[in-house]
Amino acid sequence: xxxxxxxxxxxxxxxxxxxxxxxxxxxxxxxxxxxxxxxxxxxxxxxxxxxxxxxxxxxxxxxxxxxxxxxxxxxxxxxxxxxxxxxxxxxxxxxxxxxxxxxxxxxxxxxxxxxxxxxxxxxxxxxxxxxxxxxxxxxxxxxxxxxxxxxxxxxxxxxxxxxxxxxxxxxxxxxxxxxxxxxxxxxxxxxxxxxxxxxxxxxxxxxxxxxxxxxxxxxxxxxxxxxxxxxxxxxxxxxxxxxxxxxxxxxxxxxxxxxxxxxxxxxxxx
Numbered sequence: 717x718x719x720x721x722x723x724x725x726x727x728x729x730x731x732x733x734x735x736x737x738x739x740x741x742x743x744x745x746x747x748x749x750x751x752x753x754x755x756x757x758x759x760x761x762x763x764x765x766x767x768x769x770x771x772x773x774x775x776x777x778x779x780x781x782x783x784x785x786x787x788x789x790x791x792x793x794x795x796x797x798x799x800x801x802x803x804x805x806x807x808x809x810x811x812x813x814x815x816x817x818x819x820x821x822x823x824x825x826x827x828x829x830x831x832x833x834x835x836x837x838x839x840x841x842x843x844x845x846x847x848x849x850x851x852x853x854x855x856x857x858x859x860x861x862x863x864x865x866x867x868x869x870x871x872x873x874x875x876x877x878x879x880x881x882x883x884x885x886x887x888x889x890x891x892x893x894x895x896x897x898x899x900x901x902x903x904x905x906x907x908x909x910x911x912x913x914x915x916x917x918x919x920x921x922x923x924x925x926x927x928x929x930x931x932x933x934x935x936x937x938x939x940x941x942x943x944x945x946x947x948x949x950x951x952x953x954x955x956x957x958x959x960x961x962x963x964x965x966x967x968x969x970x971x972x973x974x975x976x977x978x979x980x981x982x983x984x985x986x
Contacts, residue, residue, distance in 0.1 A: 736765070736785070737767075738752065738951075739786060740774015740783075740786045741771045741865075742865060743789040743911075743912075744788075745787075746980050747976070750979070750980055754967075755964055755967045769864070771788035771867075772865070774786035774787055779805070784960060785961055787950070788952060789867050792807065792950075805955075805956075807954060811949065812949055812965075812969065813974075815909045817910070817933070818908055818920075818933035820905070820917040820919055821898065822901060822902045822903070822904055823917060823918045825902070829921045830922060831922075831923045831924075832923065835876075836879060838856055839881055839882065841885075843856065858885055858904075859885075859888055859898060859904055860881055860887055861888055891908050894908055895912055899917050910935065911981035912981075935981065946983070953965075
């Protein structure tokens with residue numbers, strides 16, 4: 717009996733040693749979940765748990781030591797890196813895929829094309845009615861991700877050129893909530909990662925050259941660099957955890973892992 721109990725304790729310690737946590741970006745959630753599922757199938761002794769919450773939440777969890785990998789749809793900020801260093805931690809960054817950010821509207825909205833300047837006007841509150849951008853006489857209702865989201869940060873940087881979002885913008889906790897809200901609200905507009913696009917919303921063609929050319933958000937257009945709103949997707953980890961997380965990271969970067977990137981709807985590294 718004693719020998720049996722010891723075996724259980726040893727197994728429990730081994731199981732705990734193999735368990736890994738991935739936390740952060742909501743955009744990356746479907747990718748990390750699918751990668752983890754395939755990795756665990758090939759490595760039955762490994763256990764991975766994947767949760768969202770936003771890029772900032774993932775990086776904060778890495779600082780607190782409550783996650784092994786932080787998934788992030790934006791680059792780590794200077795002050796976050798500084799906090800890590802102050803806590804005696806050295807963080808490593810790895811790009812695992814790329815994502816195009818799609819601007820979405822209600823499917824019945826007749827608007828097809830928007831310039832970056834028009835999008836800036838809409839999300840900063842200067843443009844308030846769809847008739848101002850060639851649409852129906854209908855109030856514009858912009859939806860945004862919440863401030864802890866990397867997607868929120870990236871959209872502000874790339875599309876709004878670091879200008880502030882309008883006061884009282886509808887802030888959503890997850891990408892799925894934006895899709896749902898836009899699909900149910902005729903005057904709505906929002907932004908989502910390419911992998912979340914579906915037929916319940918309509919993706920707008922975007923111009924970054926004052927309306928000379930408008931490009932549809934797609935994997936092909938992101939790869940050939942004609943679509944302008946593209947960003948890298950990251951994993952961050954503490955250097956002391958490298959041995960623990962490396963097998964999973966190697967899997968994500970492998971041909972099999974990159975095939976999953978493509979299947980989910982993101983852009984592969986090659």
